Amino acid sequence: MASVDGGETAPDAYKTASQPEDRFAWGFPLFAVGCDIALVVLAYIDRSLLLAVCLFVLVVVVTIVLLVMGIVAIFRDRFKRAAALVLTPLIVASPFLFPIMDIQYEARDLIRFYLNKSQYDAVIDKLSPTERASKVVFFKWGVTGFLDAASYYWLVYDESGEIALPDEQRSQAWKDRVYPENRLVVRDCMTSTHHLSGHYYSMVMDCYPG
Numbered sequence: 001m002a003s004v005d006g007g008e009t010a011p012d013a014y015k016t017a018s019q020p021e022d023r024f025a026w027g028f029p030l031f032a033v034g035c036d037i038a039l040v041v042l043a044y045i046d047r048s049l050l051l052a053v054c055l056f057v058l059v060v061v062v063t064i065v066l067l068v069m070g071i072v073a074i075f076r077d078r079f080k081r082a083a084a085l086v087l088t089p090l091i092v093a094s095p096f097l098f099p100i101m102d103i104q105y106e107a108r109d110l111i112r113f114y115l116n117k118s119q120y121d122a123v124i125d126k127l128s129p130t131e132r133a134s135k136v137v138f139f140k141w142g143v144t145g146f147l148d149a150a151s152y153y154w155l156v157y158d159e160s161g162e163i164a165l166p167d168e169q170r171s172q173a174w175k176d177r178v179y180p181e182n183r184l185v186v187r188d189c190m191t192s193t194h195h196l197s198g199h200y201y202s203m204v205m206d207c208y209p210g
Contacts, residue, residue, distance in 0.1 A: 133159050141153035156203050160174060
């Protein structure tokens with residue numbers, strides 16, 4: 001039988017050309033990483049219930065499509081490609097499947113804080129040392145809500161550090177200074193506080209009707 005390119009028979013050449021190369025497609029995992037970065041950026045821009053639902057639907061759709069593509073690749077004996085396809089939805093869904101969402105939120109708050117730190121420092125620098133030691137300063141970082149529930153986001157400056165303590169561990173002197181003007185944001189809601197830098201803290205207050 002006649003050969004092709006001097007060494008390979010025509011049927012063998014056709015078989016080689018018709019079978020796609022089985023290789024690990026790095027583009028799929030990289031796409032997944034890009035999706036995760038996009039999710040974090042979008043959530044940072046607008047923390048809303050509608051956005052959260054849209055992101056969840058997006059994750060579910062991408063996961064299902066890629067899993068189906070991975071199953072098809074397995075039946076076609078393209079195992080490396082199948083591995084890449086199965087890995088991709090796991091990367092996209094990892095913030096929802098594993099306890100790393102809080103780490104993303106902390107990283108996002110750190111970025112926001114350092115991008116605007118000069119503005120916050122300018123406000124604090126206008127206070128005298130006595131005022132800085134005695135006052136707790138709240139900077140509004142936004143609010144989201146649905147029906148009667150609401151979540152408030154704050155940057156807090158507190159030299160005492162008591163803002164990060166449970167309510168029962170705060171001193172009475174601190175409560176007397178802060179509660180009259182900020183009772184809602186520090187006492188009547190479920191709070192989550194993270195230390196950012198120096199005397200700055202990020203705080204989320206989840207308030208529910210009841």
